[in-house]
Amino acid sequence: MDDFIAARSQMALSLGFHIIYSCIGMVMPVFMAISHYKWIKTKDPVYKNVTIAWSKGVAIFFATGAVSGTMLSFELGLLWPSFMKHAGPIFGMPFSLEGTAFFIEAIALGFFLYGWNRLNTWFHWVTGVVVGISGIASGILVVSANAWMNSPSGFDYVNGKYLNIDPLKAMFNEAWFSESLHMTIAAFSATGFAVAGIHALMIYRKKNVAFHTKSFKIAIIFGAAAAILQPFSGDISAKGAAKRQPAKLAAMEAYFHTQEYAPLVIGGIPDTAAKKVNYGLEIPGLLSFLVHDNFKTSVNALDKIPVKDQPPVAIAHYAFQIMVGIGTLMMFIGILYFIALWKKRDWFNKGWFLKLFIVATPLGFIALEAGWTVTEVGRQPWIIQGVMRTSDAVTKMPGIQYTFYLFTFIYFTLSLFVIFLLKRQIQMVPELYDR
């Protein structure tokens, strides 16, 4: 395997796993804090049990998120030393603030996990809330750093030199808000659906129904609300990509020829050589409308971009279709949930309704990975959009393929362990919480 491909694969793999751990690690504390609040207010012991059970999940995901995050902070340098050499001082600001947020999260988590019967009730509750807030803040900060790679600002690039560096301007680059918003909502919807799905399965199997029903409700309200909001945030992101990264937009839409009444292509197999999409469903004018709020206005296509600056069209297009398809499906499931909540209470006891959520368990994370693929693959061949090529950033140390194999093994093992542990946690719910 080529060292460059190996380095990219290792980075993709590391981020692909870290994104799951960290999304769960940042959203579950919020669920935990809500359940904790309900317990303090109602004194219903089921809420306390749910809080404790979830806090164990949080501890597991925080630990795996922390180690995989530590790995990433090193891997950035180990795999892309030339990138970090130049980019570190420019986009380092969100990273240093993230370090602070992460630190506070670790302190608050220490208080929360070990504070039962030891701390003042409300202080204890607040520490849980702080875990959630600082987790979300960390996520927003890290995504802002990634947004800078898509929308570099806060420096002047003159003759290969990075001058007039302004780290604050780099942090608040044009893409930071839309990308952070999209990622945060995605984290809530993916984690909400995943957690709700597992509890739905337990309700379906008639195990500890009271415990799982309360858990299901807290998780799905967030998941469903986020899934309904997500298309709006996606629209903001796509408009931003059209403006700042036309190559990314054109690749994810598999849109080859610049034209008025630009069509939106749904599905299909892009043929890059022939510059067309086979078997896709074309809706004329819709892409123009989505980008410019006008069916006629021309949208720039791949033909405006030199071939050497184009991202891999097929991967970006497939990933984008998967993300949008699943996102739309989740939005409808979310709407169904609220219909059930307000009008059709009896659905909650119906098998088909629970099955719907059981099937939806992994959907959010599939969409999230697909969306991440769109962001990262869509930016290629650049590591800093328009400034530095990924191939110029890679380490000169040979043999990266072996570290890639090693990391692949580690991440898969780690994930198997996490699944094993969660399974045992759920398996023990009757014994631990049926008192």
Add this chain to the structure above:
Amino acid sequence: MLYVVILFLFASITLYFLLGGADFGAGIIELFTSTDNKHRTRKTMYQAIGPIWEANHMWLIITVVILFVGFPDIYSEMCTYLHIPLLILLLGIIARGTAFTFRNYDAIKDEKTQGFYNHMFVYSSFVTPLFLGIIAGSALSGQIDPTAKDFVHAYIFSWLNWFSVAVGFFTVALCGFLAAIYIVGETDNVDDIKRYIKKAKVSNIVAAICGGLVFIASDIEHVGLSKWIFGNPIGLTAVIAAILSLVLLWFIISDKKNRQWIRVLAAFQVSMILISVGASRFPRFVIFKGGSSMSLLTDHANVNTVDDLGIGLVIGSMFILPALGYLYYSFQRKDR
């Protein structure tokens, strides 16, 4: 602001050594505890480090962030030539962090899986500080050779040399020493206290021997360690202070009233060792073969970044330090 950033860099490294290092030491002590006492030792250790566990390891993240934001050239050179030891360090961190959490949060505590987590924990507790020491030793020993043409000289001998390895073992011994000292104050059981004091003394002797080996290795590799330390007033003072504190420590270690003091003395001693090395090499942070080096005073990021980083660190520490202090205070043994 540059000096503020450098101060935070050294403070983070020192705190990581004193707090994270003691956590590593907990695993090292467990590794060298007889099977009969393992269970009880593990429990005492867990009670002591459970709540502060994650926070102790955040100092490494702070260190790395300061390096790549404030000193990107230094960070990228280290990442290139010390790729392999950094990678092993990472493997150690993953194995340790996850094993510690998994053994506590596995809902079913059967012997087989717990045994597996324990093995993973104790061996990674040994390997991680070993490679931290190797990395530190390599940065300072002048074995990194950017002109090397072949893989082995560029990426292996940069860190695989007598001096770096000796520093690695010295680091492991110091971590074990810190943990043994800290744990003395964590139990009331008289037998346990005796055992831990013995452990502290043994690990102290081992640390002293490893320290001697570091000097011998420095001679073999022509690193010139004794010349830097004894030729530098701060280095010399720090070493003398470390030795004096060690003598005092041996005198008072068995006295029950002095449990807090022996912790302070041990932490002081280790800090002095770090200061003596840091001060005698300052401002050089990475030294290459042939004598050229990278300096904290010249190889830093542009002024804007350094200023913003400094402000960020000061503000961040206003949040972190009180919270961290309150965390330690809340989970002191008196509350358990």
